[in-house]
Amino acid sequence: MNRRLFIALLTAGSAAEGAFALRHVWAAAPGEVSIQASKFEFTPETVKVKVGQPVTFVLTSIDRIHGFKMPDFGIRTDIVPDQETRVTITPQKAGTFAFFCDIFCGDGHEDMAGTLVVEA
Ligand SMILES: [Cu+2]
Secondary structure, eight states: OOHHHHHHHHHHHHHHHHHHHHHHHHOOOTTEEEEEEETTEEESSEEEEETTOOEEEEEEESSSOEEEEEGGGTEEEEEOTTOOEEEEEOOOSOEEEEEEOOSOOSTTGGGOEEEEEEEO
């Protein structure tokens, strides 16, 4: 096999894996919300939940250790690559609440934030 063909096959292979990984990230069970951390964002950035209904955030990172802090709910945890971190809350009041990365992860770190919208 010549070198160029080999590289093309490698590229095709990793693109297919990427698509699978993306599907996997979003395949959350009922009551679960997957949030993926990467430099320098959370995906999704806005998460909607209902008052009084328990919700488990399934946190993953695709590049390095990030933090996940949600001060209004007393939550802070690390998000470690190749690991799922689960945090469960039961929001008791409607409103808009911030979450953000609290581990310095590079030049865009200050913008690494998201919003939890709790609907009545
Ligand atoms: Cu950060």
